Amino acid sequence: QEVLTPETVGPALLEDVRDVEVIDVHTHLLPPSHGKLMLWGIDELLTYHYLVSEYFMVAPAEITHELFFAKTKLEQSDLVWQGLFVERSPISEACQGVITTLQRLGLERQVADRDLRGIRAWFAQQSLDEHVENIFRLAKVRYAVMTNIPYVEEEAQHWQPEAKPVTSRLRKALRIDNFLKGDWASICEALKKEGLDETMDGAKEYLRKWAGIYKPEYMMASTPHDWRYPEPAAAASMKPLVKAYAGFGASELLEEAVVPVCEELSLPIALKLGAWRGMSPDLDPCCGGDGVASADVASLQALCAKFPKVKFLVTVLSRANQHELTVVCQKTRNLHLYGCWWYCNNPSIIEELTKMRTEMLGTAYTAQHSDCRVLEQLLYKWDHSRQIIGEALVPYYQRLLRKGWRLTREELRRDLQLLLGGSYEAFMAR
Numbered sequence: 563q564e565v566l567t568p569e570t571v572g573p574a575l576l577e578d579v580r581d582v583e584v585i586d587v588h589t590h591l592l593p594p595s596h597g598k599l600m601l602w603g604i605d606e607l608l609t610y611h612y613l614v615s616e617y618f619m620v621a622p623a624e625i626t627h628e629l630f631f632a633k634t635k636l637e638q639s640d641l642v643w644q645g646l647f648v649e650r651s652p653i654s655e656a657c658q659g660v661i662t663t664l665q666r667l668g669l670e671r672q673v674a675d676r677d678l679r680g681i682r683a684w685f686a687q688q689s690l691d692e693h694v695e696n697i698f699r700l701a702k703v704r705y706a707v708m709t710n711i712p713y714v715e716e717e718a719q720h721w722q723p724e725a726k727p728v729t730s731r732l733r734k735a736l737r738i739d740n741f742l743k744g745d746w747a748s749i750c751e752a753l754k755k756e757g758l759d760e761t762m763d764g765a766k767e768y769l770r771k772w773a774g775i776y777k778p779e780y781m782m783a784s785t786p787h788d789w790r791y792p793e794p795a796a797a798a799s800m801k802p803l804v805k806a807y808a809g810f811g812a813s814e815l816l817e818e819a820v821v822p823v824c825e826e827l828s829l830p831i832a833l834k835l836g837a838w839r840g841m842s843p844d845l846d847p848c849c850g851g852d853g854v855a856s857a858d859v860a861s862l863q864a865l866c867a868k869f870p871k872v873k874f875l876v877t878v879l880s881r882a883n884q885h886e887l888t889v890v891c892q893k894t895r896n897l898h899l900y901g902c903w904w905y906c907n908n909p910s911i912i913e914e915l916t917k918m919r920t921e922m923l924g925t926a927y928t929a930q931h932s933d934c935r936v937l938e939q940l941l942y943k944w945d946h947s948r949q950i951i952g953e954a955l956v957p958y959y960q961r962l963l964r965k966g967w968r969l970t971r972e973e974l975r976r977d978l979q980l981l982l983g984g985s986y987e988a989f990m991a992r
């Protein structure tokens with residue numbers, strides 16, 4: 563039994579945080595059976611929406627958004643490489659991610675030579691199924707949860723009439739943003755396609771049907787940036803006044819369809835608060851057009867309090883919301899906090915959030931999720947986060963040990979496992 567000291571706990575922690583097998587509770591990865599929807603390889607890495615957004619800040623004026631998005635993936639990737647990796651040093655987080663990924667794949671020489679062709683040649687040699695397994699093994703990710711959207715036709719067709727078996731590395735999640743948005747028109751379209759009634763019962767049947775196909779870990783939605791729960795009285799009372807109004811609003815859909823079906827099937831609801839969708843529509847073709855807004859954390863608290871039998875998972879996009887959210891999480895038994903999302907998935911913010919969360923929640927939260935869209939991003943997103951989370955945690959253990967607390971290496975590993983998947987599984991199983 564290795565007993566740690568204030569001197570040995572730091573190196574031990576940094577080693578163990580690199581080794582621990584994590585659970586990735588939210589990604590956009592899809593299995594190889596989804597064909598071109600499964601993103602992998604250098605050209606997908608270079609055209610990740612974080613990088614395309616960055617590229618437009620330095621792109622020559624004649625490269626309009628229209629022109630760029632009309633190009634092939636290969637041409638787009640050439641432009642991003644030239645603009646962000648050749649003409650300047652790739653110091654941003656998303657750029658560094660590409661370099662970490664290539665280094666982890668043993669492509670240092672090609673990177674040093676700025677040899678994009680050589681990099682492409684390496685990827686072209688990979689056989690996909692092996693490559694998937696290899697990446698999960700290298701990233702030390704036990705499994706990742708996908709984002710499965712039933713009303714996106716080209717995606718849904720891969721599951722019908724029932725889900726095909728996929729690698730045990732990927733689990734499913736039923737994504738239902740249109741319900742939380744109160745987008746009754748788009749829900750009706752989906753109901754029509756499935757031959758279901760355009761009623762609240764039809765909507766419930768639709769959720770049940772897709773939950774039956776996916777057997778998801780949870781239902782997930784990102785809420786509109788101005789989401790309020792309960793809906794302000796003014797908005798609700800307007801509805802009967804609108805003569806042609808025949809649909810349901812966000813709160814009704816949540817209370818009368820989503821929550822009852824989740825209760826019935828014992829499914830948690832994972833929420834993502836604070837994305838300001840379509841802030842910069844020019845970038846929407848690459849998924850990069852969204853901004854961030856401070857969300858109403860009190861609405862989340864009200865929702866959890868109103869439905870104590872439903873489990874909620876939550877992450878927020880705005881740094882400004884993080885402190886109040888952490889307090890709400892500490893007080894709310896049916897709520898679990900996960901990850902540093904998107905604009906918060908930057909080293910300086912991960913460090914700050916990990917410290918604050920540890921100080922208030924101990925190990926009862928999930929320190930990170932990757933949100934990967936491209937397979938190989940698992941390498942960099944997890945490498946970077948492991949390092950930062952590890953460094954952020956060291957002082958807490960040193961302080962504890964200086965007080966005479968006896969800590970074994972095994973106990974340290976247990977804690978790291980809790981923070982990177984164990985607490986999630988415990989919450990889900992409770």
Ligand code: RAT
Pocket residue numbers: 590784834837849904933935
């Ligand atoms: O981080 C992202 O890739 C975003 O585009 C969103 O998809 C976000 O993660 C989400 O799940 O809504």
Ligand code: ZN
Pocket residue numbers: 588589590933
């Ligand atoms: Zn996401």
